[in-house]
Amino acid sequence: MITQEQLRDAPKVLLHDHLDGGLRPETVLELAAEIGHDLPRTDAAELGQWFVESADSGSLERYLETFDHTVAVMQNAEAIKRVASECVQDLAADGVVYAEIRYAPEQHLTAGLSLEQVVDAVHEGFEHGMATAERPIVARQLLTAMRHKARSMEIAELAVTYRDAGVVGFDIAGAEAGYPPTRHLDAFEYLQRENAHFTIHAGEAFGLPSIWQAIQWCGADRLGHGVRIIDDITYDEAGLDGKVELGRLAAYVRDRRIPLEMCPSSNLQTGAADSIAEHPIGLLAKLKFRVTVNTDNRLMSGTSMSRELALLAEAFDYGLLDFRWFAINAMKSAFVPFDERLAIIDTVIKPWYAEALR
Ligand SMILES: O=c1[nH]cnc2c1ncn2[C@@H]1O[C@H](CO)[C@@H](O)[C@H]1O
């Protein structure tokens, strides 16, 4: 059995975590007080509980409504810097050694900041967080465009402008049904011409067509969630040990080693999965898809990387070898340059596991 300490100490790699979904409840309270924003609760513990319960809605659309409050308190540079720094500190304290943290710059302009000022504020916050964290961590930004809005090209350009200043990729997020990735095809084509990296939230609240578009039309390097790829896999009800057949799309995703950024707890809340034990990650990992484990929104799910791993360990009987596989899968799939990925695998992840597995 793995202990809580081991779970926390194990070097973890996080590719899918929203900056505006990971604030400390106390920080939300303090920032809201500074700007006179009304919150549904006035006590930190109760507010944390409120976020989890409200996000526990069974629908992605209602889950996303809770972000109104976190986005509202992240409208000035000081607030954004603080949130960014605390995010990195919290991840490091949980044993995350490499993190790509995403947010939508276009959502932080209501008090007059420019897109560039938002990215700069996050950058400063991350630098501060890395310098003050209790353990070493590398934190990088992904810039998200909201899929129901029309600023994706602008945000893609912003990501390219800042590619050597802490931004390693691009993403689209928000309600999936009704807003297919091809709506933003110009942005994705631009990024490909620029040799830039991007991931797309797909196959979370909508099925295979969304995943197919993200990969075959848009050219996504990775899939945010991608849980519905399970719909292209046939397996007998007897469970994971029986005969399994992959459809063309599922086979493509596995053959090309397209990383799946899976977020188990978040999926339970939005209704994308019924329980951890029934979550497609079990079968997908078994079939050796390029599976990674992520938090999505730590505040809304009341979770952390070590908690997600603990839940999976309980449901699927995972141990250190599985966690090592998840960490290496994720590090291989990161958007930082290959030599930087390799350095973290060889000098941080592998040595820790070698020692722990002795
Ligand atoms: O799981 C998700 N699916 C789709 N969109 C999401 C998810 N989590 C957060 N966001 C959206 O991404 C924005 C930028 O971080 C958030 O404000 C939220 O609206």
Ligand SMILES: [Zn+2]
């Ligand atoms: Zn997400």
